[in-house]
Each structure stands twice: as structure tokens, then as C-alpha cells.
């Protein structure tokens with residue numbers, strides 16, 4: 001099978017997984033539009049050329065060309081990546097910093113990471129796969145401390161209690177997309193909805209973020 005076809009199949013499979021996860025938490029539009037830029041020539045042709053199957057083609061492109069053109073194109077256009085939110089820093093001594101991500105994109109990032117882990121690990125995938133992958137790469141991340149807390153908290157919940165329970169929790173407690181919330185007028189248009197819930201829940205946790 002040619003690599004373009006294999007790459008297309010990987011994208012479609014990934015998009016299906018993300019769509020189903022996003023729908024479970026009530027993020028319908030994001031579930032439909034997730035990763036659309038992967039169909040643009042700048043990303044698709046490179047992805048097909050460096051198709052790997054068990055890891056991201058970006059790593060192969062980096063080794064070959066010295067930079068990752070497809071990824072640079074992707075992260076600049078897709079808000080569910082923490083790299084989209086890197087901006088110049090106003091703090092002395094810091095060139096760049098991660099901005100606080102709106103909650104709905106943190107949630108899409110969680111679903112994305114679970115789906116990517118499933119795609120690459122196949123039958124070896126377990127509930128803690130996405131958390132382990134996150135812990136592996138954490139030291140390299142430029143991310144807002146509150147956003148890091150929310151990401152970690154949700155991935156840890158997936159590892160400990162599974163996807164379904166976490167999605168239910170996100171829908172009701174974090175995004176307040178639940179029918180209960182709508183009935184009781186708890187839903188809100190606040191971009192940072194649910195951050196308070198996570199920060200409150202983590203206030204007695206030992207700091208897992210020392211870098």
C-alpha cells in the first residue's frame with residue numbers, strides 16, 4: 001500500500017477517535033473540525049513522504065531535513081496544541097511563555113493525546129498511556145502553569161478512573177455542558193471555565209511539576 005494512502009488512513013482513524021471523544025464532552029464543532037489542516041498540501045504531502053506507522057512522521061522529517069515544516073504549519077493553525085499559545089513573555093529574563101489556554105482547547109488536547117496514543121500504541125494502549133507520554137515529554141514544554149495543571153489533572157484521571165468517567169466529569173464539572181448544568185443555568189461562556197475546579201482539587205497535591 002502506498003504511503004499516501006496509509007497516511008490518509010491514519011489521519012481518518014485519528015479524526016474518528018477525536019470526534020467521538022469530543023462529542024462525549026459536548027464539543028461538537030471542535031470534534032468535526034479537528035486537525036483539518038492535515039489535508040493541506042503543506043502537511044499532507046510531508047506526512048505521506050515520512051509516513052512511519054508507529055510514530056509521528058514529524059520526527060522523521062526532523063531527522064531528514066533538520067526541521068519539521070509540517071509541524072510548524074500545523075501548530076500555528078490548531079488551537080488544541082499548547083505550542084499555538086506560545087507568545088512573547090513580559091517577564092524579565094524570559095523570551096517566550098505559554099499563555100493560559102481556553103478550557104475547551106485543553107479538553108481537545110486531552111482527547112487528542114488519548115487518540116494519538118491509541119493510534120501509535122494499538123493493542124498496547126492502556127488508560128495510563130497518554131499520561132506516561134506526557135510525563136516523558138514534560139520537561140520540554142512551554143506551557144502556562146494553570147494549563148499544565150489542568151492537562152495533568154485530566155490525564156491522571158484518565159489513567160486512574162478511565163476515559164468514560166473522565167469525559168463525564170469534563171462534561172459536567174469542567175465545561176458544564178451537561179444537561180443538569182443547562183437545566184440549572186450553570187453553563188457559562190467563560191473561556192476559562194473549570195480552571196477553578198481543577199486548581200481547588202489540586203491545592204493539596206504535592207507539586208508534580210518541578211522541572
Ligand SMILES: [Zn+2]
Pocket residue numbers: 035074078080081112
Ligand atoms: Zn493537531
Ligand SMILES: [Zn+2]
Pocket residue numbers: 014018034035112
Ligand atoms: Zn489531532
